[in-house]
Amino acid sequence: MAPIWSVIANRKDKANQKFWTEYRVNAVDGCPAQPGDLVMLGPNGTIDPCLLPSTTGLVIEINGTPSPCQNVLNFIPGAGIDITYTPDCGYTFTATGIVACGSAAYLCTDTATQVQVDLSHPTHAGQLLISQPGNDTAIWADPQMQGLYPAGSVICPAPAYVPPTCIQPILIGGADCNGVLQNIATTTGGQLVTIAQDQETDLNVLRFAATTGNTLKANNTVTPIPLLSIRPQAGATAVTFTFRSMDFLSIGNLSHYQLLLNATLTGASFVNADASSNAQYDVSATSYSGGRLIDAGYVGADHERVSHEFHFGFTGGTPDTITLVYVGAVSTGTPKANAGCSFAWDEQATCL
Numbered sequence: 001m002a003p004i005w006s007v008i009a010n011r012k013d014k015a016n017q018k019f020w021t022e023y024r025v026n027a028v029d030g031c032p033a034q035p036g037d038l039v040m041l042g043p044n045g046t047i048d049p050c051l052l053p054s055t056t057g058l059v060i061e062i063n064g065t066p067s068p069c070q071n072v073l074n075f076i077p078g079a080g081i082d083i084t085y086t087p088d089c090g091y092t093f094t095a096t097g098i099v100a101c102g103s104a105a106y107l108c109t110d111t112a113t114q115v116q117v118d119l120s121h122p123t124h125a126g127q128l129l130i131s132q133p134g135n136d137t138a139i140w141a142d143p144q145m146q147g148l149y150p151a152g153s154v155i156c157p158a159p160a161y162v163p164p165t166c167i168q169p170i171l172i173g174g175a176d177c178n179g180v181l182q183n184i185a186t187t188t189g190g191q192l193v194t195i196a197q198d199q200e201t202d203l204n205v206l207r208f209a210a211t212t213g214n215t216l217k218a219n220n221t222v223t224p225i226p227l228l229s230i231r232p233q234a235g236a237t238a239v240t241f242t243f244r245s246m247d248f249l250s251i252g253n254l255s256h257y258q259l260l261l262n263a264t265l266t267g268a269s270f271v272n273a274d275a276s277s278n279a280q281y282d283v284s285a286t287s288y289s290g291g292r293l294i295d296a297g298y299v300g301a302d303h304e305r306v307s308h309e310f311h312f313g314f315t316g317g318t319p320d321t322i323t324l325v326y327v328g329a330v331s332t333g334t335p336k337a338n339a340g341c342s343f344a345w346d347e348q349a350t351c352l
Contacts, residue, residue: 219328263291
């Protein structure tokens with residue numbers, strides 16, 4: 001059994017009392033304690049904290065329930081809240097995120113700008129609260145998955161945002177030659193529109209051809225001579241030219257032909273291939289020099305048709321030239337052969 005302490009004390013508890021009244025008083029060194037009990041030092045020579053008043057003279061409670069820690073008041077900031085104090089023991093609670101302010105009909109940003117949010121309510125799942133032009137109102141709406149700008153917008157500088165008036169798909173596109181955003185085209189059935197080889201379409205891919213004409217050119221030497229040349233017009237840099245095929249005919253002994261890129265021609269007189277074409281051809285050149293060999297072959301008394309896919313380019317503003325040259329005969333004896341040829345190519349405007 002724990003010891004119980006008491007002491008004999010004197011008191012005056014009546015009016016005009018001259019003599020002390022002796023009585024017994026309980027002494028305690030811990031709780032519980034009753035009014036009038038005398039406080040004793042505990043086993044450690046200290047007064048039990050439960051017998052001492054709060055250091056602030058206040059009881060710290062949380063929702064009406066006393067906190068188990070009465071000697072420390074610690075404010076802990078939560079998400080979106082900053083707490084600061086001043087030397088006069090003032091405490092300031094500051095919202096750093098978006099919180100309700102003034103009215104439940106508004107939100108306020110960290111710049112104290114009010115945003116009205118009671119203009120609409122969600123009508124189906126998946127809607128978001130979306131800022132409206134002016135950024136002082138927001139409504140529940142479906143997000144614009146196609147992005148801010150529709151096809152046909154100038155890419156740089158970006159135009160001012162305007163709410164869309166038409167349904168737009170999720171945009172997959174790129175810049176055209178004028179710096180304008182263009183989306184990928186599809187057919188009415190939803191299939192992706194592509195440009196197939198050897199096919200003219202409404203996407204401005206045109207096929208052209210040039211020939212040496214009705215009269216075959218004779219070559220009675222063993223020196224190759226130019227037969228047919230083709231090149232883009234000098235200013236047609238916004239057109240893609242693709243050399244597709246050639247047909248070479250030789251009547252005589254076994255003949256040798258070469259297809260050369262950018263040979264230097266003597267006596268050439270280029271003319272436009274067609275009123276709708278951006279290319280020129282020549283059948284007048286009498287000799288050539290240089291050039292890079294890009295194809296070659298042999299033909300007897302027959303013809304040779306070959307498919308290619310060569311893209312013409314412009315170097316320093318000078319367009320590429322493709323020339324077919326041939327040797328009249330490569331067998332022994334007197335060289336003699338008549339020959340003709342034709343070229344076919346595609347043209348596609350970079351900007352439609």
